[in-house]
Amino acid sequence: MPEPLSGEDAAQASQGPDPARLAAQGRIRPILIHPHPALRRVCAPVGRLGWDEVSQLAADLLATMYHAGGRGLAAPQIGEGWRIFVMDHGWKEGAPLPRVVMDPEILALGGEVETIEEACLSIPGRPVAVTRPVTISMRCFDLAGAMQVLTLAGIEARIAQHEADHLDGRLILDALEGPEDSGGR
């Protein structure tokens, strides 16, 4: 079983821990499946959590995402109502780039949009075509507590928007119209 974060890790935290190392310290958590009501709530700012809680949550999200074969995972998907998600668009192609994103705020959306089928670990076997901007600018906090502005494009922009939606209780099913809409609101 993974061990809890050690004191040594906490001491390194002020520089921001390596997300890849964090993933090895995470616990694999059950992923909630739609229509679980926790997937529909608006999450609270991570700023209200202590450091140990935040880093363990980030570690659990990373470990669970990799275990499930996903490219992104948001806290409400493991039953935690906090504004934090993780993403790694390239690990399946051998180019891992894990990101931990906390209290994100989308500052700007690019004008160009694209419609692509998205999968969601909480809605297995039911991809949905979603139209989203191709580029975004997003302000967030990293694991060192530093504010960052990320400019994301393509698959990273898409994953970030999908995961940010989770923090507000939005799911890809909401992109459907008519009788297919089973949003359960």
Ligand SMILES: [Zn+2]
């Ligand atoms: Zn999802």
